[in-house]
Amino acid sequence: MRIYVNLELKELKGLNLTKGDNHPMDDLELYARGQTHLDREEEIIGLVEGFVPCVGMLTIWMNKIKWIKYSVIGGLGLLAALLHK
Numbered sequence: 001m002r003i004y005v006n007l008e009l010k011e012l013k014g015l016n017l018t019k020g021d022n023h024p025m026d027d028l029e030l031y032a033r034g035q036t037h038l039d040r041e042e043e044i045i046g047l048v049e050g051f052v053p054c055v056g057m058l059t060i061w062m063n064k065i066k067w068i069k070y071s072v073i074g075g076l077g078l079l080a081a082l083l084h085k
Helices: 057-064 066-083
Strands: 007-012 015-020
Touching: 057 066
Parallel strands: none
Antiparallel strands: 007 015
16 A cells, blocks of 8 residues: 655755645745755655545545544544553
């Protein structure tokens, strides 16, 4: 199984410019004022690469269909109760 994060890194002499979340522009508005790149060694902790299709649909369904929300919450509560040591 692979988990995919919508983050592209363009390497530039040890500095990186990020673009994520399927936006047409780079993430410069998320950087500190006057900052144009991220330093790979100081500001990037780690990278994740993978793909999980349609995982966000569960959140949409839970907000639109109440019985799905309560089923998931109840299932997680039951799982926590059963696995508690």
